Amino acid sequence: MNTSHNxxxxxxxxxxxxxxxxxxxxxxxxxDVFFKDPFNEVNGIQHVIAIFxxxxxxxxxxxxxxxxxxxQGDQAFLTWDFLFKMKRFNRNEQCIRGASHIRFAADGxxxxxxxxxxxxxxxxxxxxLIGSVMRGLKxxxxx
Numbered sequence: 730m731n732t733s734h735n736x737x738x739x740x741x742x743x744x745x746x747x748x749x750x751x752x753x754x755x756x757x758x759x760x761d762v763f764f765k766d767p768f769n770e771v772n773g774i775q776h777v778i779a780i781f782x783x784x785x786x787x788x789x790x791x792x793x794x795x796x797x798x799x800x801q802g803d804q805a806f807l808t809w810d811f812l813f814k815m816k817r818f819n820r821n822e823q824c825i826r827g828a829s830h831i832r833f834a835a836d837g838x839x840x841x842x843x844x845x846x847x848x849x850x851x852x853x854x855x856x857x858l859i860g861s862v863m864r865g866l867k868x869x870x871x872x
Contacts, residue, residue: 732800735837740807743793748785754778759840766844777842789814790822805831 742757755774764770764777771777784791791813798807811825827846834840 731837732803732805732833735833735839736798736800736805736831738837739805739831739839740795740798743809744795746781746791746793748782751778751781751785754781757839758842759834759836759838762838762840762842764842767846787816789816803833805833807831 739757742753754777758764758774758777760774761772762774762777763772764780766780769776769780771780791811794810794812796808796810798805800806807829809827809829811827812822813825814820814822825846827844830841830843830845831839832841
């Protein structure tokens with residue numbers, strides 16, 4: 730297995746993902762892929778497609794920028810910036826910084842994808858009403 734080739738293919742997919750090419754995810758992920766992020770934990774490609782489809786319905790211009798990546802054996806680790814505008818709240822562009830742990834199947838597709846990012850800091854603190862509460866709680870915890 731050529732992990733670096735598979736990783737480059739994955740990075741290209743995420744940096745160019747759009748609502749129009751979301752079906753191409755079947756070339757990137759196995760049918761029984763495990764996917765977990767702070768909001769979802771699913772098995773199966775159809776569930777992963779639904780998560781990304783939902784992303785495009787909730788956000789304006791969502792896109793990923795992979796900032797670093799390393800691979801070893803059949804695994805990889807990526808750090809990324811997720812840039813978007815919220816349709817219902819603040820119209821300013823937002824950025825979530827996170828990381829993904831990836832495992833590749835024997836055929837080179839992703840069979841395991843787990844995202845790590847701080848929901849409180851990267852998302853909740855930026856929302857209009859909840860943000861002030863979250864920032865206040867964070868300040869109290871630091872004192």
